Amino acid sequence: MAQLTMVKALNLALTELMHADSRVLVLGQDVGQDEGVFRVTEGLLQTFGPDRCIDTPLAEAAIVGAGIGLSFTGYLPVCELQFDGFSFQAFHQTENHARRFRNRTRGRYTCPMVIRMPYGGGIRAIEHHSEAPEATYAHLAGLKVVIPSGPRNARALLRSAILDPDPVIFFEPKAAYRAFREEVPDEPETMPIGKGVVAREGRDVTLITYGALVRPTLEAAEELADEHEVDAEVLDMLSVSPLDGELINASVQKTGRAVVVHESPRHCGVGAEIVARIVEKSLLYLEAPVKRVTGFDTIIPYFANELTYIPSAGRVVQATLETMKF
Amino acid sequence: MPRETISIPQKLESLSVLAPDGKLDTDLEPHIPDDDLRRLYRCMLTARRLDERCLMLQRQGRIGTFGPSKGQEATPLGVAYTLNPDDWHVPTFRETAGQLWRGWPIDTMMLFWGGHEAGNAVPGNVNDLPTAVPIASQCQYAMGISWGLKLKGNQQVCAVYCGDGGTSEGDFHEALNLAGVQNLPLIMVVQNNHWAISIPRSAQTRSQTIAQKAVAYGIDGVQVDGNDILAVIVALREAIEKARTGGGPTLIEAVTYRLSMHTTADDPKKYRTDEEVSEWEPRDPLPRFQRYLQRKKLLDEQLEQELDAEIKAELDEAVRKYEAYKFDPTDFFNHMYAELTPELREQMQELRAYLGQIQSAD
Numbered sequence: 001m002a003q004l005t006m007v008k009a010l011n012l013a014l015t016e017l018m019h020a021d022s023r024v025l026v027l028g029q030d031v032g033q034d035e036g037v038f039r040v041t042e043g044l045l046q047t048f049g050p051d052r053c054i055d056t057p058l059a060e061a062a063i064v065g066a067g068i069g070l071s072f073t074g075y076l077p078v079c080e081l082q083f084d085g086f087s088f089q090a091f092h093q094t095e096n097h098a099r100r101f102r103n104r105t106r107g108r109y110t111c112p113m114v115i116r117m118p119y120g121g122g123i124r125a126i127e128h129h130s131e132a133p134e135a136t137y138a139h140l141a142g143l144k145v146v147i148p149s150g151p152r153n154a155r156a157l158l159r160s161a162i163l164d165p166d167p168v169i170f171f172e173p174k175a176a177y178r179a180f181r182e183e184v185p186d187e188p189e190t191m192p193i194g195k196g197v198v199a200r201e202g203r204d205v206t207l208i209t210y211g212a213l214v215r216p217t218l219e220a221a222e223e224l225a226d227e228h229e230v231d232a233e234v235l236d237m238l239s240v241s242p243l244d245g246e247l248i249n250a251s252v253q254k255t256g257r258a259v260v261v262h263e264s265p266r267h268c269g270v271g272a273e274i275v276a277r278i279v280e281k282s283l284l285y286l287e288a289p290v291k292r293v294t295g296f297d298t299i300i301p302y303f304a305n306e307l308t309y310i311p312s313a314g315r316v317v318q319a320t321l322e323t324m325k326f
Numbered sequence: 327m328p329r330e331t332i333s334i335p336q337k338l339e340s341l342s343v344l345a346p347d348g349k350l351d352t353d354l355e356p357h358i359p360d361d362d363l364r365r366l367y368r369c370m371l372t373a374r375r376l377d378e379r380c381l382m383l384q385r386q387g388r389i390g391t392f393g394p395s396k397g398q399e400a401t402p403l404g405v406a407y408t409l410n411p412d413d414w415h416v417p418t419f420r421e422t423a424g425q426l427w428r429g430w431p432i433d434t435m436m437l438f439w440g441g442h443e444a445g446n447a448v449p450g451n452v453n454d455l456p457t458a459v460p461i462a463s464q465c466q467y468a469m470g471i472s473w474g475l476k477l478k479g480n481q482q483v484c485a486v487y488c489g490d491g492g493t494s495e496g497d498f499h500e501a502l503n504l505a506g507v508q509n510l511p512l513i514m515v516v517q518n519n520h521w522a523i524s525i526p527r528s529a530q531t532r533s534q535t536i537a538q539k540a541v542a543y544g545i546d547g548v549q550v551d552g553n554d555i556l557a558v559i560v561a562l563r564e565a566i567e568k569a570r571t572g573g574g575p576t577l578i579e580a581v582t583y584r585l586s587m588h589t590t591a592d593d594p595k596k597y598r599t600d601e602e603v604s605e606w607e608p609r610d611p612l613p614r615f616q617r618y619l620q621r622k623k624l625l626d627e628q629l630e631q632e633l634d635a636e637i638k639a640e641l642d643e644a645v646r647k648y649e650a651y652k653f654d655p656t657d658f659f660n661h662m663y664a665e666l667t668p669e670l671r672e673q674m675q676e677l678r679a680y681l682g683q684i685q686s687a688d
Contacts, residue, residue: 025477051477057507062466062500069470072455073478077470092497096460097467103661105456108448110664141662165664194667242667 003181009151010040010172013158014078016188018048024162025070027054028063028080037082038118038177060089067113068098076162081117084171085128090115098167099142111167114158119147120212120263121310122175124303130174131300132211132264137169138241138273144193145241147171149214151182153197153238156189164193173212180215194242198251202233205320206251208274209261210237213311217261220316228317230324240270245277252278256287257323263310266294288326291319336541341561342551346609348617356559360624366407366427366555367619372637373399373423374612376432377586379641380439384590388649389439397553397585399423400611401517404558405485408566414475414484416455416468420517420584421487428452432644433651440648443658453482462488462495465514469501472512472575483511483569485562491522493539494530502577506543511569513562514577517552519584524597540577552580553611556618585610655681 004012018024030037032045032055044053056063060081067077081087087094094115102110121130138145146161146168148154154172161168199214200221209217214236224230233251237244252258258278260271271292278290293311300309343354358366377394384392395402402417402424409415415428425435429449438445438457446456458464468486475482492498493516505512516536520527533539540547546568550557558580565576583606587594594603619625659666659674666674 057500057504059496059500059504061463061497062469062504065463065466065497065501066470066473066504069467069472069484070474070477072467072471073474075474075477092460092463093466096463102663103443103658104446106443106447107661109455144663242669245669 001183001185004151004155004184005178005181006148006151006154006172007038007040007177009155009182009184010158011042012184013155013162013188014041014044015047017159017162018044018052021076023074023076024078025052025054025075026078026080027056027066029056029058029082031055031080036080038174040116040172041080060086061093064090064093064098064115067115068093068101068111071111071113072109076112078114078116078162081115083129084117084119084133085131087115087117087133094137094143094167094169095140099140102166103142110165112165114161114168114170116158116170116172118174118177119171120173120175121300121306122212124306127302130303130306132262132295134171134240135264135269138243138270142167143241144168144239145171146193146239147173147211148238149173149176149211149236150180152184152189153191153236155184156191157193157238159188160190160193163190168193171211175212176215191238194239194244196235196237196239196244196247198233198247199236200232200234202231202255204231204255205257205259205323206233206235206248206255207259207261207316207320208235208237208248210240211263213261213263216311216313217316219313220320223313223317224320228321230320232320243270243273243277245281248274248277249281252282253285256285258290259293259316259320259323260290261293261311261316263295265297266292267297269294288323291323293319334541336544336546338535338538338541338547338549340537340549341557342554343556343560344554344614344618346553346614348614348621350618354557354560356556356563358559360622362407363619363622364624366403367615367625368633368637369427370399370403370423370555370612370615371633372432372640373403373426375637375641376422376426376435379645380436381586381590383436383645384439389436390441391589391591392439393419393589394586395420395422397606397610398517398519398582400555400615401515401552401558401580401582402487403427404555405487405513405515405562408559408562409483409485411452413482413566414453414455414468414471416464416471416484416486417457418461418464418487418489418492419457419459420489420519425454428454430454432640433647436644436648437651442651442653443661444651444653462492462497464488465492465497465501469505469510469512472505472510473508476508476510481570483513483566485513485515487515487517489522490516490518490520490527490530490536491525492516493536502539502543502545502575505575506545509572509574512575513565513569514575516577516579517582518579519582521584521588521594521598523588523592526598535579537577537579545575545577547577547579549579549581552582553609553614555611555615583609
């Protein structure tokens with residue numbers, strides 16, 4: 001067991017799998033000599049050489065497009081895009097090709113690749129470095145969309161994503177990269193993609209979230225318990241596509257109340273899908289309308305004001321109390 | 327000295343072997359066995375007849391919108407002929423002749439234009455990608471394929487196509503740039519057919535040639551008469567040999583002309599003159615190759631008649647098979663992921679239940 005940050009845990013997942021499976025390649029801008037802008041690819045060039053940890057020209061579409069072609073020739077490429085805000089430069093390769101080849105060729109060609117990118121806000125970065133575009137990707141059938149929340153599940157999910165037979169968008173919450181450490185076991189772990197977990201058990205209300213907001217949501221749950229006698233259950237979805245509707249509805253049917261928390265905009269966000277799933281399967285269990293605590297339907301403010309936009313523990317507490325009083 | 331001329335160590339050539347008037351450059355003439363020449367001609371003719379048949383089927387509402395390849399058969403056929411079956415062939419959407427040579431069944435190709443995913447079922451014995459619709463984006467995955475081939479070190483190569491319009495897209499440039507940097511076994515064939523729907527070649531780029539764009543990426547570029555299958559084969563043999571032996575990518579500009587419409591959804595009279603089209607008709611690759619075979623005594627009237635009858639029967643049979651194609655209307659769920667997700671399973675059942683209901687109501 002070692003105490004690792006998410007950055008180190010992701011690095012561990014890559015290192016382990018690159019040792020175990022020569023099909024795994026890492027490619028992207030600055031992943032080699034510079035070891036990634038957040039150092040997730042530290043040591044990979046040195047250990048595996050320039051044919052397996054490849055510094056590419058600065059061209060997101062070429063990085064993803066090359067990944068697609070590499071996967072056709074039997075490799076398991078892990079593409080790094082430097083920031084989620086730049087992933088749109090490769091969006092057409094992801095939308096037009098990576099997600100479609102299995103269907104297009106009736107399974108003859110598939111894209112067992114991972115597109116990793118730092119995700120979300122909260123690190124005081126300039127424009128295009130703080131977006132949370134998971135709903136955009138979750139809307140694209142053929143992709144899986146994974147968002148870990150801590151070092152241990154990040155390491156396990158990255159392993160699962162690389163070994164997954166389908167293309168996986170792997171969002172790494174920047175705000176959780178180095179914010180805390182966790183015990184990570186020595187043996188490699190996997191976690192099923194498409195399954196969430198109960199991060200805190202509770203009886204009164206279900207708080208549904210993922211990514212960097214799992215921590216403030218857990219803080220909110222503690223405050224609700226300590227100061228308001230509200231026992232909140234917290235779900236960490238881990239994947240937004242596929243989305244674990246079963247977990248959500250089982251919890252909501254137990255508690256009768258739900259609050260959805262995410263940092264991306266509210267309109268057509270993953271929260272809207274979560275609410276729809278609850279309405280479809282658990283309407284008669286509900287004691288109150290489901291609330292959404294989310295980013296707003298605006299462009300995320302520049303970093304001097306970004307924390308106004310990103311949901312805080314305080315906003316979660318307030319929304320939960322309103323739900324409880326309904 | 328404040329100003330000096332930069333000398334760039336790259337030459338740029340234009341290549342033709344068999345001129346439109348039948349004049350043959352015997353020094354450049356590639357060696358092609360007689361039997362191969364006959365098979366190539368048969369394939370080129372099949373592509374032309376298939377084109378005509380598909381236009382007719384489209385007019386009769388028996389297939390959907392169709393993009394003809396008329397006049398552009400020589401380039402993809404020359405490319406496909408020169409590749410080995412285990413080399414990679416990455417088409418865009420006007421490479422019918424090349425796909426036929428690679429063994430794509432005619433009825434499969436009709437299924438594509440008839441609106442069925444099954445039209446993209448790649449034959450089992452070749453490393454082919456199916457038709458790519460979005461312009462130039464196939465250049466990127468072809469570059470990735472050639473990268474994989476280089477990493478494996480197995481001397482295979484990858485040939486990819488795009489059009490003159492495609493050279494204005496970023497993907498074309500990113501792929502060539504990366505192929506140059508990594509010295510990949512990629513052969514980029516630009517079918518310069520002079521028209522991107524209604525936009526002429528002159529409005530795509532101010533460059534004198536498309537081949538010269540290779541210079542910017544530090545790779546070799548060559549312009550060939552794309553309606554001269556012999557020239558295409560010569561250029562491809564050189565590019566493939568170079569790629570197999572670690573010499574890196576080549577950009578080949580195949581100068582050709584789209585004699586027909588972009589697709590059945592447009593009318594070329596709206597944007598180009600009949601005079602321009604009639605200037606290109608004498609450069610049509612099919613009669614040019616036909617005369618070459620006639621001169622070599624590989625083709626006579628009787629053989630031509632037999633060929634016509636054989637191809638017609640083949641097309642009739644393909645249309646019959648295409649029109650007899652049966653499919654499960656809920657099969658489209660099955661190839662989204664390696665395994666159906668719970669949500670897709672639920673949606674598929676929902677649709678099946680509805681379809682079952684309306685079927686029993688009938």
